[in-house]
Each structure stands twice: as structure tokens, then as C-alpha cells.
Amino acid sequence: MLSRVAERLYWTARYLERAENTARLVRVFSYMMLDLPSGVGTNWRQLIDISGAPEQYDKKYRTSGERNVIKFMLIDPENPGSLFSSLSAARENVRTTRDLVPSEGWEHVNELFLFAKKKLAGKTLAKDRYEFLSEIIMRCQQITGLLAGTMSHGPAYQFVRIGRNLERADMTSRLVDVGSATIIAPGVELERLENRLWTYVLRSLSAHQMYRQYVRRRVLPERVLAFLLQDMEFPRSIAHALGEIGSCVDKKLPHNDEPLRAVLRLQRIIADANMEKLHNEGLHEFIDQFQLELANLHQLISATWFSLELEKAV
């Protein structure tokens, strides 16, 4: 398989996953803003911080009200992380790898892009935002399922899986970061509000029901953390995503030494973390560190299979 194609498949999956996660994030945040009493310290600005692009946002927008934030997160073509940009990048990548993706895959991605483009034409969707975002999420899931069900699980598909899970681990870590330091302002009823917040974090990952089934406890911050970071079986947990990446790298791809080592290191970092301690302090720093390691894994994947740099260097 061509290195260039492997790279584009990897990015297709990353962008699709990013689009889905952005939709999840905005959906749950919109609901949360309706639910939480004012003065708790939550505001639309936090959505920008989670997305990891505050500098870029500030360059263009002066205020952080709902309209601007939603515009930035969903529509803005200049924000490479906006829903629209992600879908358009995903489409561009599939378009150039059409010979490896089943043709329905291309058709669905193209339809999804056209659907979003039409719906988002200049609107922030104050009224039917929930329906729109749910449709985006559903269609992304559909494409993921379609690829899983119709694409041979050879190397091409492994790059799709790696891209998807790397992006997923990244977004789950960002969401956990929200639940941590940024949100809670000191005040009354801290514990009750905190629990409600963590419930939203779970919901944003469609994890609430699974949490109840598997943890069998009410929502407790350190339990939620453990579930989202360390649970091996929940498909949006970090441990699960890393496990998926590991199995792709380990069993299916050539010259995998360096990337495999990086995955194992990441798995160890997550497995060794003490959730109770992290919940009390250092969660934000821990997540920061984790994201750096994840970026490093991406570098190694790219050098090994996309640019063939590692092969030359060795």
C-alpha cells in the first residue's frame, strides 16, 4: 500500500472522528448551558478552551457569546477544527483515496459533507441544533460502521482504525480536562454540581448508561475518571482506544518497532495513574503530558509509514 494513501486514510478517519466528537461536544454543552444554574462558572468560552484553539479564536472574535462560539465550533472554515472544516478535510482525503475506500464510503462522506454544508449555510441553528448534531453523529457512526463492515481489514483499514482511535483518545482526554479544573468555581452545593458536571461529561461520550451498568455506582468523579481513562471495554475510553491502536500496530503493520514502543509507554502511563490522587490535584497537568505523548506517537507513525524517514534514518 502506498505511503501517501496510508497517510490520507489515517487523516480521513481522524477528521471524521473529530467531526463526530465536535458534534458531541457542542450538543452536550448546549444542553448543559440550559440546565446549570447561572453563577456556577460555566460559560461558552470553555468550549473554545476544550477545543484547544483559544489563540485562534481571539484573533477573530472579540466576545465569547453563544453565537460566536457556535459559529467558531461548527461553521468557521478558517478554524481547522470546526465541524465544517473537519468534514471538508475528511471529504478531500477520501476523494483522493477513492481507489481504496469502498465506493459507498465515498458516497456517504460526500453526502454528509453536502448535508452539513446546506444546513450550516450561515446559520447557528439555535432551534434545531440538537437534531442537526444528532444527525451528524449518527451519520459519522454509520460511515464508521460501513467501513468496518465492507472494507477488508488489511493494512488500509488498520490506518483508518489507528486514525480514529488516536483522535478519540485525544478528544476523551480533552473532555476529561473539562470536567477537571476549568469548570468548578467555588460556591455552594459544590459536590452536587460537580456530580452533575461529570454526568454531562459521561453523556457527551455516550458513556452514561455504560458507566451505570459497569461501575454500578452513582456518578463519582474519581470513578468517572477511572472509567473514561482506564476501562478496557468501553469503546470511547482512552485505555480501549490505545488497545485498538496497539493491536493494529502490533499484528498488522510492518517495521512497527518504534510506534509500538510509544503505544506501550502510553498504555503504561494510563494504567499506572492513580485516579483518586489525580482528582484531588494534577489532573490537568497529567492530561497535558498525555497529549504530548500522543502527539509523539503521531510523529512516529508518520515517520515510519508515511514519509519513510525512519527507514532511511535506521
Next chain:
Amino acid sequence: MEIDWKSYEPGEFYDEMISSPGNPRLASRSVANYLQRLSAKQLGRRQNAADLSIAEMGVTFTVYSEGENIDRTWPFDIIPRIIPQKEWSHIEEGLTQRMTALNMFIHDLYNDQNIIKDGVIPRELITGSKSFLPQCIGASPRYNVWAHICGSDLVRDKDGVVYVLEDNLRVPSGVSYMIENRGITKRVFPELFRKHRIQPVDDYPAHLFDMLASLSPRPLDYPEIVVMTPGIYNSAYFEHSYLAQQMGAELVEGSDLVVGADDCVYMKTIDGLQLVDVIYRRVNDEFIDPEVFQKDSLLGVPGLMRAWRAGNVALANAPGAGVADDKVVYTYVPEIIKYYLDQDPIIPNVPSYRCDDEQQRDYVLANLASLVVKPANESGGYGMLVGPHSTAAERSKFAKLIKRNPRNYIAQPTLSLSTAPTICGQHVEPRHLDLRPFILQSDRTYVTAGGLTRVALRKGSLVVNSSQGGGSKDTWIVDTGGK
């Protein structure tokens, strides 16, 4: 909109479906009757369904000048263009004859040059041609075939006779639209396919694969075939990826390939470097190898010509094959067929005037207002003068161009291209069209059943090119029985 063939007026032109108001031709009769029975609403719904499936399938082509909007849906008209099987068999024979002679001609030019020595073709015509590549002299591609994939443009004049307008022997495109158009018509009019015996067209990629495989320099191994594209910004990128996908071949760009010290071509993969046997290249000659041609080309592969000449990789079409689709060489095709095959052409050429012949040039200059003037080496309808639609200023500009470089121009009478019923807004009106069948040649020859019908959507326009406001139709070769 409802169709009533009685009010359909083909005028002075030959119409492919309706011979005179109210009278469909034999092969088209049942389709015409069927269309007439549809209500306005039903017809509109089917055109909408077609437009929708085109947008969804992403049948798009690129126009360089459009800036950020690189996608533009190519208009498709749902009314098929129908050709009787009997007539088609004759055309098929003619195309096979033509390609066989042209390949013998190209091989001769790059080797013994007998046709020049025997005085049939003037030497200056070849040595003065931009498309004659001295770097190819002495090369012997497998089966002595140079042009493996050809798209010849056919037109039908008022008198009902089909002519070859030009041959495209470099990197002809459009075949993917032929296949997808059929897919759309099947979705839109499934009931018609049950009733008619329509020749299938979707086996093209399989034939293309077999033809390419037969060129492999390592015939005993399973061939590694790649489609080489200039990239996403090329106007035919959609087709390159489509064909690669249908053949299960890798779609590569120049930067994916390297030529090793052993003069073999390799591609960069996640497993390291991998040997390539056959390259179906959709990159023009001048860009394929910066070591030999355009030095600054980023689309090509340094050393590719070396590898090809050493016989380590097959290129389809072979470099230099374009020498035979020069418009002046075109005027010699009847002589070429006679010379190599000792036969008369089965499909005639459009009568043409060569501007490098003094007498003919004088005629052309005196009659610019009624002729079509074409440069020898352009495609896509660029750089042409269409006499009847031209201004005095344009004509005097062309007169100067011709006098300055007569070798570069030919002229033809303005043909009255045939028409076919086409949905135009709320009406069905005649629109001019042509036909591009595709011919594959290696040790055997394959001709597509029909080809790509291109329609000039503007009223009265004769320009069918997709880059200049053309659309397309599905083309049916229909067996009406009898021989």
C-alpha cells in the same frame, strides 16, 4: 413539461431519435413512445433523481480557473442516445481498422520510416511535429503497439453519414462518465432495461486491466499495474481514481514512484519499495520524466524514460504516440490505412484542407467565414476558429496565424452535427452531439459498446467539450433484430 414528439422540430439536421415531427426512428421507437407517456411530473421527478445521484456519486470534473470551487457537477441529460446494433458493428470494424493502421504507422515512424521513404508522408511533416519525440526512435514496445487506449471522436453530418472528427491518442478521458451514465440511467429508467436488449458498457475496466496486464515485461508474475495521475487538480482526476478503483490498481502520483539504480521503477509503500510492471499514465509526455523532457516537472518520475527504453516497465500509452493525432497527420489517415493495410477506410475522415499546401491554403484563406480552422496540436476545443460564428477581426487574426505557420493549421467545412432530444428547462429540444468510443489495443482489439455522447447544451452551439458548457447522455447500442 410533457413530451409530444409532434411538436419536436429537428429542422435541417439529422436527429438521432426523431426523423421528422412525430416520427421516431425504428431503434428509438419504443423509448420515444414510453417517454411520451410520462406525465410532466414523472419526467421531472426522474431528471431530479438523476441530478441527485450525480451529486451523491460525486461525478465531478475540475476546471482549472474556478478557484476554490474545484467541483462542478457535469450536466447529464436523461434521454438516452440510441444507435442500432447493426450500424454499430460497422463502426466497430472501422475503428479497429483505423487503430491497427495508426499503431503500425507510429511504430514505423520511430523505426524504419518506410512510409516516408516511399513518399506517402512528407518528412518535414513528421520532423516538424511537436509530438514527434526523437527520444523514442528505435524503441520497440510489446506487440509494436504504441497507442493502447484511444478515444476517437465521431460525428454525424446532415446526410446521416458518420465521420471520424479526430483521434485522441495521448491521454483520452471520458470513459468513466460513459460507465457512470449507464449506472444513472439504470436507476432512473429500470423498466426500459427489462424491455430492451442494450449492450452493457461496465465491463470496460476488466478489458482495460487485461490489456494492461498483457503489456507486462514480466509476464509470468501477477502484474503490478498502477494508474499514474497528475493529481487532484487535474480535470480528469475523478476518472483516474475511478479506473484505479475498478481495476484494483494503485493510483499513484509521480512522487510515489522512483527509478532505482537497476533502471526499474518502484513505488513507495508502507512495506518499503515495490517493483512496478505497467504504468497506465494519465500524465502528458512532456511531464513524465524531468530528466528527458520538462526539467521542472514535479508530476513525473526522473529516469522513467530510461526504465521504459530498457524494457523494465511498460507505459500506456507509449511516449510519442501523440505524433499520430496531430491534426495535419489526421488528414493523411486514409492514405495511412491504404499503405499499411491495403484497404479503404471503413469510416471516412471529415474532408480537410491542409494549409501547408499552397492551393489548399488559398482556398482556406478565401473561405474562412464558412470553415472551421484547427491548430495541429490543441485539444479541448481551444485555439479554434469557427467560421460562421466568427467576427471579421477573428478571421483576420487567423489569416495571419495561418500565413505565419501554415504547417500548424488545417481547415474543415462546418459540419451540421446531428441532434438528439434533450431536456432544456420545461421543453425537449434538439441539441447537437458527438460520440467518443474508446478503443483498447495490444495483441487484440476491444471497442466499447457505444461510448460517451457529449451534448452541446446551449441552443445552436456545436461545442460539446465539458470545459466549455457541454453535457452528456447515456449511449445505447440496441439490438433490434435482423442483420
